[in-house]
Amino acid sequence: MNTSIYSRIDENKRQTIYIMVAFTAVISAVGYFAGQYFGEGSGLTFLGFALIFSGISGFISYYESDKIVLAISGAKELKESNNLYVHQLVENLCIGSGLPKPKIYVVDDTAMNAFATGRDPQHAVICFTTGIIDRLDKLELEGVVAHELSHIGNYDIRLMSIVSVLVGTIVLLSDWFTRGMFYGGGRKKDRGEGSGALMLIGLVLLLLSPIIASLIKLALSRQREFLADSSAALLTRYPKGLADALRKISSDKEVLEAANGATAHLYITNPLKGNQVSFMAKLFSTHPPVAERIRLLEEM
Amino acid sequence: MLPTLLLIAVPVLAVVYLIGIYNSLASLRVKVKEAWSGIDVQLKRRVDLIPNLVETVKAYAKHEKEVFEAVTRARSALMSAGSHKDALQADDQLTGALKSLFAVAEAYPELKAQEGFVNLQNELSDTESKIAYSRQFYNSVVRDMNSKIVTFPGNIFASTFGFKQEEFFEAGDAEREPVKVSF
Numbered sequence: 374m375n376t377s378i379y380s381r382i383d384e385n386k387r388q389t390i391y392i393m394v395a396f397t398a399v400i401s402a403v404g405y406f407a408g409q410y411f412g413e414g415s416g417l418t419f420l421g422f423a424l425i426f427s428g429i430s431g432f433i434s435y436y437e438s439d440k441i442v443l444a445i446s447g448a449k450e451l452k453e454s455n456n457l458y459v460h461q462l463v464e465n466l467c468i469g470s471g472l473p474k475p476k477i478y479v480v481d482d483t484a485m486n487a488f489a490t491g492r493d494p495q496h497a498v499i500c501f502t503t504g505i506i507d508r509l510d511k512l513e514l515e516g517v518v519a520h521e522l523s524h525i526g527n528y529d530i531r532l533m534s535i536v537s538v539l540v541g542t543i544v545l546l547s548d549w550f551t552r553g554m555f556y557g558g559g560r561k562k563d564r565g566e567g568s569g570a571l572m573l574i575g576l577v578l579l580l581l582s583p584i585i586a587s588l589i590k591l592a593l594s595r596q597r598e599f600l601a602d603s604s605a606a607l608l609t610r611y612p613k614g615l616a617d618a619l620r621k622i623s624s625d626k627e628v629l630e631a632a633n634g635a636t637a638h639l640y641i642t643n644p645l646k647g648n649q650v651s652f653m654a655k656l657f658s659t660h661p662p663v664a665e666r667i668r669l670l671e672e673m
Numbered sequence: 674m675l676p677t678l679l680l681i682a683v684p685v686l687a688v689v690y691l692i693g694i695y696n697s698l699a700s701l702r703v704k705v706k707e708a709w710s711g712i713d714v715q716l717k718r719r720v721d722l723i724p725n726l727v728e729t730v731k732a733y734a735k736h737e738k739e740v741f742e743a744v745t746r747a748r749s750a751l752m753s754a755g756s757h758k759d760a761l762q763a764d765d766q767l768t769g770a771l772k773s774l775f776a777v778a779e780a781y782p783e784l785k786a787q788e789g790f791v792n793l794q795n796e797l798s799d800t801e802s803k804i805a806y807s808r809q810f811y812n813s814v815v816r817d818m819n820s821k822i823v824t825f826p827g828n829i830f831a832s833t834f835g836f837k838q839e840e841f842f843e844a845g846d847a848e849r850e851p852v853k854v855s856f
Contacts, residue, residue, distance in 0.1 A: 465802050471708070
């Protein structure tokens, strides 16, 4: 099925809203139950606190996530005079996809990887490692750039940075709660017996919410990777370029020191290089297995 | 009460609906124009680069008259092109003429070593791929516009509002073969 780029963008923007609503609901529920647990009637106060907290972190992430990520990764801006080749390559693909040219950053690392971030195409950044620029040939690098541009054009960058922060918030809230329960267990006596069943559901929800939230985030991230691969093939008209690049990158055993668990989902392939074999490993992986991505690209 | 309400609401909703269809078609038409101007900018850049190139090559290879003539002819055809289609046809001709010009240049090692020539060659090949990419983008926007015009409900109103299907400009060379992509 041939889906127009515009309809995919609409779908992604809609999905962003659904996800924000769903996460807000989960955060509210977590906040409410946590409050009720610590003292009858304080649920609403705690809920308000949770919402304000997630609101602020969401707001900051919307405007600042790109700068934070670039700072964490130790990336520096690449001037056009320093590398005309990369700038021309990115500019040409932008012309093909109708996107404004993003800022280009580099991480000085011989490992091969790349990511895109920012809140919309007008404020987007593509970041390369020096290794990927030096070690891929032009057609392969074009495939990688097209993949990253697709993340930008499809608004994946916005979706993923907002989701990351919301998941982080849920994990943090639930963490606070479990600590509170552990240390302040004595207050349990205050609770009335009537709400016992409801509290039990709340408790299960609280303990499971970080895992569920992370799983949603990871499934979403994997879905985005497939989508970006196919959009990239559509843009370069040469799926083999990206397939070759993925093969080269995955056979490279070097680990990117600048990446960590918080930024792993951003990169074109998983920078942490775990062996993804078991079902559980797949479930908790930020990226679909490279072999599967290459197979799909070569079938196009 | 209810019948009067319906009597007002139905026409109002119908008008709002029609305005929506008109606006989406109109914004697509603007996008198509914008995409064309993207091609146009690159064509102009290419046209501007050519006199310099011809002068540089002439300094080393005076007697290759035919090649220079072919390039100059294609260039002026491109500059005077009346329609989009003519412009792109002339551009394809220019691509062919430039190919033979660079083939000729191969025979002159001093020319090939000259920095100005190398820069021009790089810039022209960059412009060539920019033209190819802007054509590709143009085609994708035209595809959106045309499919809106031929599918329901656009097909009923497009001709009434005066929207016509736009022409595709596939790349002249077989270098960039289309790929089938499924999601």
